[in-house]
Amino acid sequence: MSRRTFLQVSASGVVTATVLGGSGLRAQATPYEKFTWISPRGSLEVLDDFPFWAGKKMGYFGDLNVDMQPGPSDGTATVKFVDVGQADMGFPSPGVFSFGLKNGMKLKSAFHMGARDTFSIAFRKGEGFNDLKKLEGKTVLLGSAAWQSIVDPMLGVQGVDITKVKYVEAGWPTWATALKAGQGDAALGWEGLRAEWIASGLDFEYWLGVQKSPLFANTFVVRAADTEDPDKKAFLEKYLRGWAMGLEFGYQNPRAAVEAVFEQFPTLASNLGPELGTTSILQQINVFRGDMDKRGGWGWHDIAAWQTFFDKIHELKQIDQPIKAEDVVTNEFIGPANDFDKAKVKADADGYTLSDPFKAVDVAAITAHMFDQAVPADR
Known part of the structure; x- marks a missing residue:
């Protein structure tokens, strides 16, 4: 059956x-x-x-x-x-x-x-920074609006005022291509996906949670x-x-x-x-x-x-x-x-x-x- x-x-x-x-x-x-x-x-x-x-x-x-x-x-x-x-x-x-x-x-x-913490913040080459407080006033692209519940704690523990960060739902799997096209300042990424994005011609630089975040x-x-x-x-x-x-x-x-x-x-x-x-x-x-x-x-x-x-x-x-x-x-x-x-x-x-x-x-x-x-x- x-x-x-x-x-x-x-x-x-x-x-x-x-x-x-x-x-x-x-x-x-x-x-x-x-x-x-x-x-x-x-x-x-x-x-x-x-x-x-x-x-x-x-x-x-x-x-x-x-x-x-x-x-x-x-x-x-x-x-x-x-x-x-x-x-x-x-x-x-x-x-x-x-x-x-x-x-x-x-x-x-x-x-x-x-x-x-597998999660990271992706930037276009040459535009990244290590102090995530600089994301205040900027736009972070997400594949799903639900991912804000991932990013808010990650930024919050770094001292970011999350009320000053704008999130845009750019869709799955297109949020990374939207970043490459200049439609936002940064995007959510994660380990493993970094390599997959390279295969798609999406070569970014990252604030890496696996190195810098106390979360998981x-x-x-x-x-x-x-x-x-x-x-x-x-x-x-x-x-x-x-x-x-x-x-x-x-x-x-x-x-x-x-x-x-x-x-x-x-x-x-x-x-x-x-x-x-x-x-x-x-x-x-x-x-x-x-x-x-x-x-x-x-x-x-x-x-x-x-x-x-x-x-x-x-x-x-x-x-x-x-x-x-x-x-x-x-x-x-x-x-x-x-x-x-x-x-x-x-x-x-x-x-x-x-x-x-x-x-x-x-x-x-x-x-x-x-x-x-x-x-x-x-x-």
Whole structure:
């Protein structure tokens, strides 16, 4: 029995689903008929989700019935769909997660992917600066209006008066080309995307959050009730273990992880190529891994840092009521997710046979120049 579900968000924010194929309801063999993960960006043809595709290729998800959905490009869809049950896990930025909490969505962060701040401010070459207070009175371009909830905290912790910054929704995926064309002063970017933009002829300079921001990046959220259901909790532990193994595999052999994504998306492969693909994934591994010596494993939440974030966005009036971090983020899945044979994953990664084009990619050279696009220190 085949089934395709098209998820939509109306202008009023109402979520609907149209199901094509199949007939009637099926008995559930697992806690989830099909576990659906939804992207925050309206596309799956990116390298951001490499742990899933690498993990799937290596068999780390076993026989779990799982599905990846791109979702709409509306920046808040990733939490709306989870809230109403049309998806089971979303990947929002902390700001979009807080939007869901503010609007009464009973969500909980189960696996913190982005230990470091992935977000950046892109400028045309020669026009960037390191003091973000200079953005006051200027225009920042966004792909979605919902992304303001990402940028406001990032600027706020740098002392920027966010009421003096103008945001313009320039659309997905055209907000970067709008910056190049001179339609704004700066634009939101993120790690991994920097390399993809180069492939599209969009070579900017950046204030890099991964170097300068005390904040962090996107996280996996689920319905809070699912964390209290024993069967669903057991499923989530297995599912997140697949992601953790995929992250470990990519860390041990980033070029192999890129190949796994490229096999899934040939158009992405032809657009990026092995070198830029590897550049993109190395940027993201840096974000996802963070300082692992201070973390409890892949996906671990720094509860104190989350509390600082929630306190800051309350100060900025991004949320109306204070949020207690331990009520909405949990590390209960981190131990089980990281309970895998790391020696086996390393052996898998070391034993992977790269194609000739990927063998030619110099990972050390890319790593040495990973931050060359940063705004010069003297500006």
